[in-house]
Amino acid sequence: MTVRLGDTAPDFTAETTQGTINFHEWLGDSWGVLFSHPKDFTPVCTTELGYVARIKPDFDKRNVKVIGLSVDPVDSHVKWEADIAETQGTPVNFPMIGDGDKKVSDLYEMIHPNASDTMTVRSVFVIGPDKKIKLSLTYPASTGRNFDEILRVIDSLQLTAKFKVATPANWVNGGDVIIGAAVSDEDAKTLFPQGWKTVKPYLRVLHNLSKTALVQWGNDPPDHNNRCFRHLCNKGVRLR
Numbered sequence: 001m002t003v004r005l006g007d008t009a010p011d012f013t014a015e016t017t018q019g020t021i022n023f024h025e026w027l028g029d030s031w032g033v034l035f036s037h038p039k040d041f042t043p044v045c046t047t048e049l050g051y052v053a054r055i056k057p058d059f060d061k062r063n064v065k066v067i068g069l070s071v072d073p074v075d076s077h078v079k080w081e082a083d084i085a086e087t088q089g090t091p092v093n094f095p096m097i098g099d100g101d102k103k104v105s106d107l108y109e110m111i112h113p114n115a116s117d118t119m120t121v122r123s124v125f126v127i128g129p130d131k132k133i134k135l136s137l138t139y140p141a142s143t144g145r146n147f148d149e150i151l152r153v154i155d156s157l158q159l160t161a162k163f164k165v166a167t168p169a170n171w172v173n174g175g176d177v178i179i180g181a182a183v184s185d186e187d188a189k190t191l192f193p194q195g196w197k198t199v200k201p202y203l204r205v206l207h208n209l210s211k212t213a214l215v216q217w218g219n220d221p222p223d224h225n226n227r228c229f230r231h232l233c234n235k236g237v238r239l240r
């Protein structure tokens, strides 16, 4: 089954290192990251799992739950976790799915036969609170992922879910953003009363999004766990 952007994330029930999980129930109202690794007791995977464990507070801050997966069984994951804690300095603090029957890997097409018949590739799916797929990435076994980039993308996804904006190349939280192409200049005047810079008619840059919050969140109070909200508060913006 091909899982594309905007699709509902396929639901499943699976055994994990933290017990049996029904995926949609487990996600609840949170965002989610489902990521696969090729094989337990392998070097790159060991560093990846250790790194994700280390930055889990950064996922928590963004209201994002993380869950790993490989086709190894749960008891193998549990044994491997001791090595990860020992060598990477942080115990694995999120569930890992044991997908021996490849049920979840097949649902999410995590096995790419021209790469390997038996191992999952390094897939990443970011899932929104509406259970829709917001991002998917595929890396080969030989290349460890940059999980800071995944946090950066989540910042963009969460921002663009709240505002009619898009984020430019290499954007990081707090940087200039672009007014969405579908927003007319007329509507933009209401949405972004602080003004913007028109570089080209299709390239309108917003320097100070924080003031916009007062307009856009007027009838839609922000989620207080939202990083964007906290970012604005840190900048001294008062929201109602």
Ligand code: BEZ
Residues within 6 Å of the ligand: 038, 039, 042, 043, 044, 045, 046, 119, 141, 142
């Ligand atoms: C690794 O994590 O290092 C790895 C896993 C499977 C194949 C190759 C490398």
